[in-house]
């Protein structure tokens with residue numbers, strides 16, 4: 001399988017490694033050298049290199065029936081906005097139409113009865129991107145033009161006529177064309193009714209020299225924005241000039257959202273990978289980055305897993321972690337369950353290099369300051 005070419009970077013010649021001279025046992029394939037980590041300089045984002053192994057395509061578990069050895073249930077989550085967050089509804093309203101008579105125009109957020117909403121589709125997208133980056137998954141939900149995708153990394157396609165059902169780890173869990181996936185994300189509902197209006201500067205498009213394509217014009221990695229301690233909301237640039245932008249309906253720092261992620265027929269490692277992305281791995285503390293204004297420090301959400309609900313399956317009940325009379329896990333038993341699943345994920349599904357790089361970018365808490373000016 002073809003792997004992306006190394007990125008051209010000035011590098012010192014390395015002394016030969018004596019261990020490489022030892023002949024490998026014939027049964028073992030030579031492990032692919034890790035892909036280089038693209039250098040994004042002072043950009044507000046980093047890139048997680050594509051896995052050198054290529055894509056691991058297999059047949060998904062299927063949703064037609066509950067499989068007793070696989071895991072099904074519901075994960076109750078509390079999300080806390082660690083920086084101001086904005087989920088655009090796509091509508092710009094006149095201030096007086098949204099009870100803000102002193103504001104001319106407002107970028108409105110997704111809300112219901114004055115409560116802000118994070119649409120399930122947004123959350124799913126964010127969790128999926130991280131899942132793709134951590135595992136040997138295809139480059140699919142991407143805006144990148146097809147010719148920029150390195151050979152072998154293109155989107156999984158199911159073709160029932162040709163009996164092609166094998167898809168990558170992310171497509172197995174989150175779905176692909178013609179395959180619904182095993183997890184669903186309902187909308188996360190804001191727990192307070194106040195909507196905060198604050199200035200949001202216009203952001204600038206990708207710079208002409210984009211490190212994303214440093215791999216001989218092909219994608220060199222997956223892009224994730226760094227977290228920042230606080231988002232930028234000032235109307236003046238550091239040079240004293242007025243910034244371009246509009247007022248926007250934001251979720252304030254400290255705003256709380258609740259949702260319950262549903263899953264069906266996941267392996268322990270698959271569920272463990274989701275726990276890692278939700279920031280539950282003690283060795284890789286991370287937060288999610290959701291919605292608009294990511295380059296200026298917005299949209300950092302920390303996650304607390306409150307409760308795991310597992311439906312009673314009378315036959316072959318999976319009782320290793322839970323009390324037989326209980327369908328619910330909270331507190332210490334929930335922690336133990338998550339850490340065991342995470343260990344499975346780290347051993348059997350997550351790529352170590354990709355884990356390290358993603359955890360660096362999405363590390364939470366952070367000391368990073370968001371860039372005030374243009375980037």
Ligand SMILES: [Zn+2]
Pocket residue numbers: 137138139140155156167168169170171172176
């Ligand atoms: Zn795929």
